[in-house]
Amino acid sequence: MSPSRSPHWPEVELHVVTGKGGTGKSTVAAALALALASTGKSVLLCEVEGRQGIAQMFDVPPLPYEERRIATGLPGPRGGAGTVYALHIDAESALLEYLAMYYRLGRAGRALDRFGVIDFATTIAPGVRDVLLTGKVFEAARHGRKKGTSSRAGAAYDAIVLDAPPTGRITQFLNVNSELAGLAKVGPIKGQADRVMTLFRSSRTAVHLVTVLEEMPVQETADGIADLRAARLPVGGVVVNLVRPRDLDAEDLRRAREDTLDRERIGADLAAAGVRLDPAPGQPEDGLLDGLLSEARDHAERRALEDRQREVVAGLDVPTYELPRLPGGLDLGGLYELAAALREQGMA
Template sequence: MVTGKGGTGKSTVAAALALALASTGKHVLLCEVEGRQGIAQMFDVDPLPYEERQIAQGLAGPDGRAGTVHALHIDAESALLEYLAMYYKLGRAGRALDRFGVIDFATTIAPGVRDVLLTGKVYEAAQRNARNRSALRYDAIVLDAPPTGRITQFLNVNSELAGLAKMGPIKSQADTVMTLFRSDRTAVHLVTVLEEMPVQETADGITELRASGLPVGGVVVNLVRPQDLSADALADARKGRIDRRLLEKELESAGIEADEALVDGLLTEARDHAERRSLEDAQRQLVAELDVPTYELPRIAGGLDLGALYELAAELREQGLAGDAQDSGASR
């Protein structure tokens, strides 16, 4: 499961992780639950229906094998209709309730119901291997989960439901879902950027997940800027010690007219970059103190497209996140 503060790129990381796993020869199901059709946009495919659909293939690994990425857009209304059809045989009757707006009312008036349905569908996909051997069997499921601020509540909703239902099938189902979410088959990865608020929210999220007995995976630091300058060069830029005449000479040797406005702008840009790097290094140190594995993904120049997703997937695979997910049992 992949979570993160809004704006950190958690959906991008979830998609890249799915491709990274597929590049190890695994068949992967990538799920989203927030209703934004983000997967379709990132992979440049038509909006996803409430059914599993192949959207990409992983790059071939050293052994020549390449897995696949299937996607599933989970919405609470469709999940409730499916639930009514499966367990209460309300096929047409369930669709009639939908036309009257009853299902939308039920999932809106009680947000907990919505989360139970969304997590229940993910659980159903994870357990399918044991029930239906004729269906496509996934080696891993990657969930683009809700933001860090509500991830613990989202994953823990079945535990609360089990506490309300003291006995019977509802309690049994809720307990079974929580057993999966708290097992070594599951890992919750958190995405952050090197800014104060996202890093603090990541730390708080790890504390809350651990307090609820939910397994923390790693922290993915996203949108990392290039680190081409040495510490000494950054210090010079930050303190305004860059040799102006040397800069002018270098510009002229490159065939660029070194007018005063250009040089002033470059010096200001250099100082701003150095100050930003100093702040990022301080946040990187805080991330390192979280006592979890960390991974870094670069800021992609030119924006995000499918090619960029494959680049990020290769970075995650090279850094070992795809391997770590398999080792933790998340790909079972």
């Protein structure tokens, strides 16, 4: 599988990012927002899972229910850098805002919150909760947004990146009409769900899936693509995250798996490089070399597993992108490095 090298999403305004837990979904969403900003765009990065992950990644204070500027993209070949804004969306605040906008329940809405009615409504009816969360994303995506909300009134974004729920719930989360079928057949909430679905099923939206080269995440990615297509939701690309460096050729990997590497040559090469193989007290003379060869075998076996999963990803018939495993861990500099990789591969 070779990563895509041409832009696939010039018309997309809403990039929904999902993935199995542990694959780095939120990291990829943040990197994509930076990549889009590095093409000169004004970008809104949204999260809906209540973990304040954006604030942690960008090393800023916890985000309120309000759009805040958090970063600037790297200058790109097509001009100056754009800006990344962030929004932490919670269902309770979204419902209060909804009541104020459509029913003019200002103080009355806050009173309901004190009595626990808001929490009851968003817990007892998960479909309503998802309509509120996705409705706020829809509000940010449209032009001429309402004043008096948490939005930057009148501001328009070139792109929105949504750090969405995991793959196992993404179709249910986005397919809000289906979730509301037994709750609301008419009325403002049903109308809002219809408008949201118009956006989600249009060419303005793409749902990207994040995976790592392991059997369970890749299978969940394949299942997620099938579910999205069955719900007529637009599948975007697959981002393969945490890719290990491919610095050994196939023959060396085979020898490492079969324990047929030339021990004497490796020992001589290490000695020539200044690596001492003197054993620790009580250890056999060649214990360190044995440990290194064991590490090589484990690495080769892992690479073989990844190569098999890479073939599965290639068979999904969607654009694919790869992000490296960062040896120093993830910080803001690492996010910019990943953003540059996505831009270079044509995802932004």
